Amino acid sequence: MKKQNEKLKVLVVDDAPSILLPLEFMMRKNGYDVFVARNGTEAIESVNKELPQVVILDIMMPDVDGYEVCQYIRSKKEMEGAKVIFLTAKSKDVDIQKGYEVGADLYVTKPFSPRYLLEKIQELTEG
Amino acid sequence: MNYWVVIGVSFCYLALLFGLAWWAERRSAAGRSLVSNPYIYALSMAVYCTAWTYYGSVGRAATSGMEYLAIYIGPTLMAPLWWVVLRKIIRICKVQRITTIADFISSRYGKHVTLGSIVTIICVLGIIPYISIQLKAIASSLTILTGKVSETEVFPDTSFFIAIGLGLFTIVYGTRHLEATERHEGMVTAIAFESVLKLVVFIVAGLFVTYGVFNGFGDIMQQAAQLPDFEELITVNNDGNYSQWFWMVVLSMLAILFLPRQFQVAVVENVNELHLNKAMWLFPLYLFAINIFVLPIALGGNLLFADATIDADLYVLAIPLSEGQSILSLLIYLGGFSAATSMVIVSVIALSVMMSNNLIMPVLVSVPAIKNRYSNKLTLILVNSRRFCILLVLVLAYLYYKYVAEYYSLVEVGLVSFAAVAQFAPAIIGGIFWKEGTRYGALAGTIVGAILWFYTLVVPSMVGVGMLPETILNDGPFGITLLKPFELFGLQGMDYISHAMFWSMFLNVGLYIGVSLLTRQTSQERNQAEVFVDIFKYSTIFESSIVWKGTAYIPDIKSLLVNFLGKRRAETAMKAYHRKYPGPIDETGKADPKLVTYAEKLLAGVIGTSSARIMVSSVVKEEEISIDEVLNILKESQQLISINNELRRKSMELRKATEQLRTANERLKHTDELKDEFLSTVTHELRTPLTSIRALSEILYDNPGMEREDQEHFLHTIVKEAERLTRLITQVLDLERFDSGKQRLHLQPLQIKDVISESVDALKQLVQEKNIDLVVDVQQNLPDVLGDRDRLIQVMVNLISNAIKFCNPEQGRIIVSGYFIDGDVKVNVADNGKGIAPDMQKQIFDKFYQAHNQNLLKPEGSGLGLAISKRIIETHQGRIWVESEPGKGSRFSFVLPAKVAAAAT
C-alpha cells in the first residue's frame, strides 16, 4: 500500500551492534528508511530530527533506558500516531506490563524472528 | 521568757505544720506528689527520733555512759535486713490492705479477732508510756524555758492542755480519710519536715555548746576528765556486764520494725518498695548525725551544772538558756517540740486505727442488732470512734505521765515501750518465714510475753511511784520470793532490762514454737500462712490465692462495698475488678470467689482484716474447706504460676528462635535474590548473542540471493557471537566452580615473568591494531610462585585486555610491571584511561558489575572477567585490587606469596 516515495521511517535502537546488524538489513530490505541509535540519548536526538513512524526499542541501555525513550515519544506531539515496539531480553511479566503501561504498541522478547517482527510492523502501520 | 509567747509560738508551729500538710496534699491531688521519693521516706522514718533522742540521750549520756548509743546502733544493724524483712512485710500489707500491726498479726493467723484485739491492747498499753514521755518532755522544756513553776498538783495543768491540743490537731489531721490504706501524704510531709528541723536545731545546739560555750571538743574532753564520774561516762558498763548493751541493741532492732509509728511510716506510707534502697543507709546516717553532739552536750552540761540540780535530760535547753541565748533557746525548744509532736501524731493515728478496727468494729459488726440498725451509718461511727480513740489515748498518756512517768527519766520509760512491742517479734517474724506457726502458738507466746513484760517492767515502775507496796519488789508478792519482779524464779545478777527481756522472750518464743508444733491450723489460717510466707509468689494473683468455697451474691457484695466505701468508690472498685478479671458475669448473680476475696480486701483497708472477715461472712454462705483442699488448690495455683513462668520462658525462647529464623530467612532471601539477579543477568547476557545468531541465520535462510559481501559479514558475526556465547558459558561455569569451592588449581612453581610474556603475546595483535604503547618491565630473578599457570594467564589476559579496552583511545599506554616486595610477588597493570571513581573501585570486582550499571558505557565483555580474576587470585592466597585517579588512569595490582625456598637460593 505504501508508495516507494513515501518510505516508512523506522528508528532502530539497541546498544549491541550484533543485533543492529540484522535489524538494519531487514528493514532496509523491506524498503524502509532506517535510522540507527546506539543508546537512549541518540534515540531521542534521532526522534526529534527524523520523526520516525516506527521505533524499535531495546530496554536495557546505558544512560536513558527504553521505557524513558517511549515515554518521551508519547509526550511529543509531533510523534502522534507513531508505533513503538519494544524488542528486549527482558521477559518477565512485570517488564512486559510496564512496557505497555508506558505506551508501547507491541512487546517482543529476544531472541526474535525477523519474519514475525516484519509482519507485525506491517500490521501496525497498515491496520 | 514569757509563758504565753512560748505557747503562742508552739501553736503557730502547729499551724505551720498543718499548712504544710495541706499544701502537700493539694500537690499530691494535682499529681505532683512530694512524698514519692526515697529521701522523704527516709526522713519520715526518722520519726524514730523523739524527745527521747532529743532530750533523753543527753540525759542518759550525762548519767550512765555510752549505752545511750545502743538504741541507734540497733536500727543501723536492722537496716540491712529491711531488704529481707521489711520489704516482705510491705508487700504483704499492700497486697492484703493491712494497715496496722494488729491487723498484720491477726490476718496472718486466720484473721482472728481475739488475737487482733490482744495485740491492740498490748500496743496501747505499751505505747502510752512512750507518748507520756513526749508530753513530759514538752511540759518540762516549757517549764525550764519560761521559768514558770511546775504545777504538778494542779489539774488541769499545761501538759493537759498540750495533750488535748495535740489530740485535736491529730483529729483534724489524721482522720479526714476513712480508709486507712490511703496514705497520709500531708502527714508524711509534715513528719519529714519535723525530722529536718529537729536534726538541724540539735546540731546547731551542739555547735553552740562545743564551740560557743567551750573551745571545741578537745576542750570539753580535757575539762571533763576532771569530773569524778568521767571514766564511767566514756565506757559502757563498769562491772563488766554487757547484757544490757546487747538487749538494748536487740530491743531497738525490733522497735524499728514493730513500733506502731514505725510500721505506719515504713509500711503503710511506703509508696515504692525500692525506696528502701536509699532509706537503708540514709536513715542510719540520720541517726548517726543526730548523735554527733550528744556526748559534748552531756559532758558540757555536767561541767556547767556540776553544783546545780538541773535534770540532765534538759541540758540541751538549759545550756543556751544559762548563756542568755533566748532566741536559740526558743529554737531548741521548737526542735524538741517537733520531735515530740511528730511521734505523738503518728503514734496516735496508728493506735486509733488499730483500736477502732480491732476493738470497736468487731463488736459493732458482730452484733446483728447494731449492724442492722446502723448499717448505713457505719462509716460515720468508724470515723468518730477513731476520733474518740485519739483523745482517749492522749488522756491516758497524760494520766500516765502525771502519775508514773513524772518520776522516771525519758529513756527508762521509753525502754518499757520498746520491750512491749518486742513481744510481737516471734509472731511476726515467725509468721512471715514459718508456715507452721499457729494461732494458738501466737496467742500463747504473745500473751505470756506481755504478762511477763507487765510484771517485770511495769509493775516495778508502779511500785516506784507508790501505787503498789514496795514489798512486792523486795520480798515478792504475798511473800513468794520466787516471784520477785526483778529476780523472777530466782534469776539474779542481771540488770532489769536484760532480766525482763530474757524471761519474756524466752517464754514468748518458746511458747510460740512449742504450741505451734502441738496444735493444728484451720484451713483459713493455713491459707494465710501460705500467702504470707510465699508472698512474692502470690502477690500478683492474690485474689486467686485465697481459697474460698461457698455461695455469695453480687448484690450483697456490692451493697457491702457501698456501705463502707461510698457509692462512687464502690463502683470504681467493681470496675477495677472486672478489668483485672474479665469474664462473663454469672446470670444467677452468684459472685465469683475471687470477687469475694477482692471485696474483703477492700473492706480490710477500711475496717481492718478481722472485721472485714466478719462482715463478708455475714453476707455469704460459706462452706467448710479442709486444709488438704486449701493446700491442693494453692499448689495448683502455684503450679499455674510456674506454668505461666514456664510459658513465658518458652515464649521468650520461641520469640528468640523466631528472630533467629527470621534473620536466617532474610539472609537466605538475600542470597536467593542475589542468585536470581545473577541468573537473570546471565540469561540476559546469553540472549544478546543468541538473538543476533538467530536473526542473522533467519535472514540468511530467507534471502538465499543476498550479496556475497553481506553474507560473509553475517556469517562472520554469527561465528563471533557463537564464540562469545561459548566464552560466556565457560566463564559462568568457572565462576560457579570457584564459588562452590569445586575449582581445583594445578599448582606448580612458576616464574611470573613467563606468565606475563605469554599473556602479552596472546594480545600482541590487538595491541598493535589499536596502536597502543605497551611496556613490560619485570624484575630479573624473581622468586617462583606456586600457581596454576593457565589460571594466572587467564587473569593476566583479562587485566591486559581490560587495559586495552579502557586506555586512552588516541594515545594508549599500558605498563605491565612485576617485582618482589615484602615476601610477595607483585604484578601491576596500569593504563592511562579515564580511571575509576573511588566508590566503584571495590564493586568492579563483583559479578556483572557492568551489567548492573547501565550508566557506564558498555564495552564488550561479559562483566565476569574481574570477578573470576579475583577468585583465582584469592584461591592462590593472594590479593587483587585497583588504584585509580579518575582522568589519569587505573592500576590493577595483585600479589601472590613468593615461594620462600626459591627466594633463598
Add this chain to the structure above:
Amino acid sequence: MRDRIKGRRLFFISALFMVLLNFPLLSIFDAAENIAGVPVLYLYLTIVWLACIAAIAFFINRQHPKKVKK
C-alpha cells in the same frame, strides 16, 4: 535471684557488724583511755558505725556481681 543475693549480702553486713558492735569485741575498747583527746570507745563506735553505713550504701549500689571475663 538477684534479690536473694542482695538479701544475703545485706544479711552478712548485719551479722558482721552485730559482732563488731557487741560484747566481747566491745570490751577491748571499753577503757577510760583517750586517743588524741577522744575516748577510745567513742572513737571505735563512731568509726565502726560509719563503716557499717558505708558498707550498706556500697552493697546496695553494687547489686550485680561483675561478670567474670574469660
